Amino acid sequence: MNETHDPKLRSWVTSAAPGHDFPIQNLPFGIFRRRASGERFRGGVAIGDEILDLGAAWHRGVFPSDVQDIVECCCAPGLNDFMALGPQAWSALRLALSRTLRAGAREEAELRRCLVLQRNAEMALPARCGDYTDFYASVYHATNVGKLFRPDNPLLPNYAWVPIAYHGRSSSLCPSGYAFRRPIGQTMPPEAASPVVQPTRRLDFELEVAVWIGVGNDIGSRVSLEDAERHIFGLGLLNDWSARDVQAWEYQPLGPFLAKSFATTVSPWIVTLEALEPFRVPWEGPNEGAKPLPYLDAPSLRERAAFDVQLEARLQTETMRAKKSEPVRLARTSFRHTYWTVAQMVAHHTMNGCNLRPGDLFGTGTQSGPTSGELGSLLELTEGGKQPFSLGDGETRTFLEDGDTVVLHAWCEKEGSARIGFGTCEGSVLAAIS
DSSP: OOGGGOTTOOBSSTTOOTTSSSOTTTOOEEEEEETTSOOOOEEEEEETTEEEEHHHHHHHTOSOHHHHHHHHGGGSSSSHHHHHTOHHHHHHHHHHHHHHHBTTOTTHHHHHTTEEEGGGEEEEOSSOOSOEEEEOOOHHHHHHHHHHHOTTOOSOTTTTTSOOEEEOOGGGEEETTOEEEOOEEEEOOTTOSSOEEEEOSOEEOOEEEEEEEOSOOOTTOOOOTTTGGGGEEEEEEEEOOEEHHHHHHHOTTTOOSTTTTTOEEEOSOBEETTTTGGGEEOOOOOOSSOOOOGGGOOHHHHHHOEEOOEEEEEEEOHHHHHTTOOOEEEEEEEGGGOSSOHHHHHHHHHTTOOOOOTTOEEEOOOOOOSSGGGOOSHHHHTTTTTSOEEEETTEEESSOOTTOEEEEEEEEOOTTSOOEEEEEEEEEEEOOOO
């Protein structure tokens, strides 16, 4: 905790008021350009309804020389160079931004010229992502899904010991707002003698947290649990769209393939771990009687390695848009329920000498909680499609239909700290290619 977390701080950017996703205590990083401008994408920081253009601020030379060099790394069309600098540089820039954006700062006049309204901006992925790994870190999600296929033994024996993951497809990562085509795949209909090729009929969303890697590690080296968070730049939101019927037919023996690779939507803003410091909570740990192996356990982990991030998924149909109705909530849960922490994900990912690089992305897997209102996928909400979910006004869903839009939200709040948010992660379904 440091002066940037002071809940009394206020910004001269008037829209950055208490209750906004992006007050001065947050200052998340992203990549943007003015909409329909043809400009080069570059780094920005969200403050209220505005974006502070870091490229413009660098050209104006408003920061001290040591921080000015750090800001220069944010002028590229991806945050990778800045991410590679490490926690000391991240914290130094965040502190400088906090001081220059506070009410009464002498830099106000210069920085006002560097603001762009978020509604006038086009956002890109925050970093050039070379590798994407998707974990399976929610024991509640794993149990719920396991019950659908293995009622007597929902959790496989390795779940309590291993942070399970698969290697995803980074080329089809999409920024929030992207509309994708319903995927076509090979499925095996019930009672059929042979598979068919058709558009998926069981398209699903997944409410996930995005974990962005900052500092990498050399191939052949390992990152210890105690050092793992130094390698994590921050968190965002992620929706790992899934074709459940394709997945059911293809996933054995090697796991997801075409059922997952067609699109993954990522939120545009990365909330740094430093901004999340006030919202740390104890890690609950395995509850199946398995004590984590030594490389995945430490007293500091148990005391403060989980984050109480509130997560929410909402759905808006074409009918709702026509009526100008607000999206309907599907689920709300907390990231504090995760079975494996972000630090454990990094430690396990590198234990075999796998090298992570700046801009690599982890998905946490669907985040579901212990109650019926905390289920982060339609597969769980509808019990595998058996119980349609009521959206009100006569509409229901078992799985997503063409024209549906899923919006993910996240935020942190507690007494004595300023509320901060993650913005939204939004994606829409278009009809399959004929």
